[in-house]
Amino acid sequence: MRVNWNYIKIVSLLLAIGGLYGFADHRSKQKKVDDINIKFLGDNNLYLTEDSVNKLLIQNYGSLKNRAKEQVVLNSIETVIKSNPMVKSAQVYLSIEGELISKIVQRKPIGRVEGISKFYLDDTGNRMPLSRHHSARVPIITGKITGKTLEDAYVILEFVNEDDFLRKNVIGIHIEDENKYQLKLRVENFVVNLGGVENLDEKFKNFMAFYVKAAKDKTLTKYAVVSLEFDNQVVCTKI
Template sequence: MKKVNWNNVRLVVILLVVVFLFSFSAKRNETRWLQEATISFEETEYFITRDNVNKLLIQNYDKVTDIRKDKLALNKLENSLDQNPMIEKAEVYATVDGKLKAVIRQKKPVARVYSESESYYIDRNGTHMPLSDSYTARVPLVTGKVDEITKEKLQQILLYIYNNDFLKKNIIGIDVHQNGDLTMMSRNYDYKIAFGQPITIEKKFKNYMAFLQDASKNNIAEEYKTINLKFTQQVVCTKK
């Protein structure tokens, strides 16, 4: 007769008890009611308020404590937040102690478009973003005949400015003319920057930055009323 290995039996029993306790604990945890919702933003500027995010989180409930953990549809919540025109990406999860947490990455505007019919932001991905009631972004203002420039070219110019610390601080406006030419405005000087057509963008901006660095050293930037960048081999300036 084969002897029973009691050590193995005890090990199996212990494993079964652990699995049972884990399952019981997990099931009990799932059926708990949520205690609170906490919302954090990756940015310090808030285009959407915590209150608005909280309303999207609790959806059809009056308050977060009316929600049971096992009734949460986290993917649905994330998709709902991602559909908000102010939000680029949201991550939602529930903790074991009954907290519903949301981490929000907002859209980052690179310009504000102002036309006769509407006003809106353009974000770094090239999509439209409505103006916010709680925060105004300091980005270049695009005016004029905006339809005369393609979205791709406009986005290329805006991203170049946004990703360059020098230009980001200097360029505050872009006016689009009927023929598609661009005129830009400087934050620190009252001259106009005649950019011309949205071509050879990098070369024109490099010419402008080189000019302004030299002009600032010699304190002559204020003497000009027009900085013409249309000719890629040189910068042509018109004095006041």
């Protein structure tokens, strides 16, 4: 009977590789978490701190440092971190060196509601609690706060943030009623009656045309109210 040495060599090699892999995997699982590294991605304004994340992990798991890798459930840790209302997303993984790394993206506020309840409106249109670590410099939303008016305020803020001039100059939205929104500017004394959120592109184009001309004529200080409520026109009320 002829022995197929090539077949035996291949089988032996596969068994050796499998054994080495199993040994390496076993040793890897026996390794312990050497350190914990919290990284915040994107905006440098921290509404959540590294200490806050560490306390959150300790409350749920105790100390993770020096714990065996096989005892660390990464998906569970991600879920706990994402349960914090300041967190938009989180990714948790272990490095080869045994470092537990958490990469966190915070939620981004675009407006601050000042009413009976105080909170941020984030860039997805949802409520976000205020942070004791950092106060965002965003437009203040006041007046009649309802689910509908907040939806409209979000639409206005999205539009404002897409334009460099508006983003730098609009500091407030006052809600008189549904479909009655008023903008406050950083420098000028007049307020802008926006009306509803329909035809915002046309309304702001008309406003910018008015603003450029009035600035050139040096008449901006003469107005108390600039209304964009009417179709394709700007109606001004003098002081």
